[in-house]
Amino acid sequence: MAFARSRRRVRSRPVILLLILASITFLTLDARGWGPIASSRRIAGDLLAPVTRAATHVFQPVENAWNGVFGYGKLKSENDRLRQQVNDMKGTQAQATAAQAEMAKLLALLDIPWANTVPAVAAQVVALPPSNFEQTVQIDKGSADGVLVGYPVVDGAGLVGRISGVGRHRAVVRLLTDPDFFAGVDLPTVPEKGIVNGHGRGKPLTVDLIAADAPMSKGTVVVTSGVPQSLFPPLIPVGSVTAYRKAPGDLQLTVEAEPTADLAHLSFVKVLQWKPET
Amino acid sequence: MRVILDSTAIRLLLVVPVVLTLQLSLVSELRIFGATGDIVLLFALVAAMITGPQRGAFIAFAFGLAFDLVLQSPFGLSALAYCLSASVVGRVHGGLYREVWWFAPVTVFLGSAGAVMTWVVAGTVFGVSDLWTVHLVGVVLVVSGLNAVLAPAALRIMRWVLAADLDHAKLPA
Numbered sequence: 001m002a003f004a005r006s007r008r009r010v011r012s013r014p015v016i017l018l019l020i021l022a023s024i025t026f027l028t029l030d031a032r033g034w035g036p037i038a039s040s041r042r043i044a045g046d047l048l049a050p051v052t053r054a055a056t057h058v059f060q061p062v063e064n065a066w067n068g069v070f071g072y073g074k075l076k077s078e079n080d081r082l083r084q085q086v087n088d089m090k091g092t093q094a095q096a097t098a099a100q101a102e103m104a105k106l107l108a109l110l111d112i113p114w115a116n117t118v119p120a121v122a123a124q125v126v127a128l129p130p131s132n133f134e135q136t137v138q139i140d141k142g143s144a145d146g147v148l149v150g151y152p153v154v155d156g157a158g159l160v161g162r163i164s165g166v167g168r169h170r171a172v173v174r175l176l177t178d179p180d181f182f183a184g185v186d187l188p189t190v191p192e193k194g195i196v197n198g199h200g201r202g203k204p205l206t207v208d209l210i211a212a213d214a215p216m217s218k219g220t221v222v223v224t225s226g227v228p229q230s231l232f233p234p235l236i237p238v239g240s241v242t243a244y245r246k247a248p249g250d251l252q253l254t255v256e257a258e259p260t261a262d263l264a265h266l267s268f269v270k271v272l273q274w275k276p277e278t
Numbered sequence: 279m280r281v282i283l284d285s286t287a288i289r290l291l292l293v294v295p296v297v298l299t300l301q302l303s304l305v306s307e308l309r310i311f312g313a314t315g316d317i318v319l320l321f322a323l324v325a326a327m328i329t330g331p332q333r334g335a336f337i338a339f340a341f342g343l344a345f346d347l348v349l350q351s352p353f354g355l356s357a358l359a360y361c362l363s364a365s366v367v368g369r370v371h372g373g374l375y376r377e378v379w380w381f382a383p384v385t386v387f388l389g390s391a392g393a394v395m396t397w398v399v400a401g402t403v404f405g406v407s408d409l410w411t412v413h414l415v416g417v418v419l420v421v422s423g424l425n426a427v428l429a430p431a432a433l434r435i436m437r438w439v440l441a442a443d444l445d446h447a448k449l450p451a
Contacts, residue, residue, distance in 0.1 A: 015332045019339045019361045026343075026354030027404050037353045044347035048299060055303035066308045130306045132313050132394075132417040133401065133409060136350050164350055172350060179407040200408040201312065 038165075046167040053126060053140075118233055120270040121145050126170070135178035135201060136161075137266055142169045150231060152272045158237030158260035159183070159224065160269050171271070175263050176238065177201060183232055184225040187241070190214040193225045196238055196257065204256035205239050212252055216244045222257050229276045289439040290337065294344050297321050302348060305424075313417045315424035316390070317432070318345045322360040323367050323389045323425070324432045327382065328440050331368035338364030352404050359400055363393035382433055387426035394418050 030037050067075070123145075127138035141147050143166045153160040153173045161181060165172035174181055177198040185196045185207060192214065194207040207222060220241040226234020239257035246253050297318055305315045322341040326334025342357030349356065367389040371381075394417060398409045437444070 016335050016361065016365045019335055020358060022339070023342075023354040023358035023361070026346075026357065027352050030353035031404070041347050041353070044344075048295070048302065048348060051295075051299050052302045055299050056307070059304040059307070062304065063307045070308075070310055127302060128306050128309075128314075130302050131316065131345075131349055131351070131356075132413075132421070133397070133406065134350055174350065200411055201413055203408065203411065 041165065042167050045165065045170060045172075049167060049170045056127065119146075119273045121147055121273065123147075123171075123269055123271055125266045125269060135175040135181075135198065136164065137173050137175065139171050139173060139269060139271070140169065141271065142167045142171050144168045146273060147171045147271050148273075152232045152236070152274055153269050154236055154272060155261050155266060155269045157262065158239075159232070160261045160263065160266065162231070163271065173269070176205065176259055176261075177203070177263060183238065184227055184230055185222045185238055186225040186234075187214075187216075187220055187222055189216065189220060193227065194222075194255070196222060204242055204258060207241075207255040207257055208252065210253045210255050212246050212250055214253060216241065216253060216255065218242060218244075221260070231274075231276055233272060233274050285442040286440055289442075290340070293321070293435070293439050294341060297341070298344055298348065301345070310420050311416045312413065313420035315428075316394075316421045317425070317428065318342070318356070319360060319363075319390055319393050319421065320386065320425040320428055320432050321436060322364050323386050323393070324382075324429065324436045325440065326364035326368035326389075327371040327385060327433070328436055329368065329443065330372045331365040333443070334368035335361040335365040351401065351406060355397060355401055355404060355406075359393050359397035362396050363389050366392065383426040383429045386429040386432075387422045390422040390425040391418050394421050 026037070121141050123139035123141040125137045126140045129136045139147075139153075147163060147166055149163050149166050151163045153163060159176055161173045161175040161178070163171050164174035175198070176183070176196070177200060179198055179200055181198040183196050185194050187194065187207070187210070190210055192209060192211055194209045196205050196207050198205055205222075210216070218241055222238045222241065224230070224232040224234055224236040224238060226232060237260045239259045241255055242258045243256040244253050301316070301318050305317050308314065318341050322334075322338035325337040325341070328334070329337065339357045339361040342360035343354070345356045345360075346353045367385055371385055394414075398414060401409050
């Protein structure tokens with residue numbers, strides 16, 4: 001032990017400086033989009049994916065027990081909320097069916113491409129973000145299934161995010177709450193197009209470039225704009241306005257929105273094989 | 279010498295993917311107040327406690343780099359944060375005159391908190407936005423708390439991984 005301790009007195013500063021320099025070099029190369037880093041990430045993801053999937057299956061009972069202990073209160077309130085929602089939905093089911101038929105007719109008239117004609121790949125969410133500072137999920141479909149980086153991802157409620165990394169049989173979805181997520185959007189009551197941006201976990205989306213005098217109300221649905229060359233098809237629901245304000249002297253409204261998709265409980269999603277018009 | 283280095287290297291090559299798989303398949307799914315643990319960081323810090331600041335920083339760098347491969351955050355950020363924290367933890371633990379049972383969990387708790395904050399500061403410098411939120415407090419507490427609880431088990435595992443290295447250190451010159 002005494003010998004081991006004396007070894008620790010060896011000057012470590014040059015080694016640590018070298019490691020810091022190596023880290024900064026990697027960070028710089030990654031920021032410049034150096035290809036080998038992306039390739040290494042893809043290979044590592046592909047190698048780990050089957051093992052991780054098997055291990056997730058094995059550890060499922062542990063996860064269930066953990067959620068039972070630490071999420072009991074949350075599960076109970078969610079259960080109550082869902083029961084209430086089912087009751088409400090029963091009452092409005094007939095109305096919804098009629099509205100759906102109406103909407104189908106309107107979509108046909110407007111010739112909106114994403115609703116029916118954009119080819120899509122159904123996928124299952126297989127992993128949550130591996131660290132605390134990422135707004136991503138992993139899905140079980142990859143390049144072998146026709147998924148490419150940049151494709152929009154939706155669920156039944158609306159936009160979920162975009163594909164940010166692809167392996168052969170898995171892909172990473174950057175959620176729309178990620179600070180690096182941007183999308184062009186429309187608000188039905190506003191003539192201008194805005195830009196929606198994520199701000200991290202638990203924080204609302206913001207919609208920028210909305211004129212200060214634009215008519216706005218809480219609950220207004222924000223949809224993708226789908227302008228030519230847009231990365232997203234038009235009219236995908238993104239969120240609903242929860243707050244808006246205008247500071248004196250501001251030229252634009254500060255608009256906050258809640259995602260329409262329940263990003264905390266994603267299970268199945270659709271990857272739209274959308275290629276922007278060129 | 280070669281045999282010793284090889285056996286440590288082989289054990290490390292086995293442990294790194296196992297720890298990564300556990301992090302991705304189990305730890306990341308177990309959330310407290312929306313935050314998850316970080317056992318990759320735990321093993322990096324424990325390695326530094328066993329081997330000292332120099333080798334500890336090197337092993338922590340390797341753990342961090344392996345973790346960076348499966349993250350979408352800037353590549354090298356975890357490696358930077360882990361190796362800096364490991365060098366401090368290795369230095370602090372190396373200066374210990376007598377081992378006390380509670381020292382390892384406390385060192386890991388503080389080291390983990392330091393590593394998370396280093397990650398956030400370095401992340402901000404390298405363009406990761408919206409990191410300074412209330413959620414950060416929960417992340418620091420959950421990562422540090424879980425790592426402190428798991429520290430004794432991780433110490434046992436890493437002592438096995440680095441056994442050849444430690445035996446070699448005890449040999450007379």
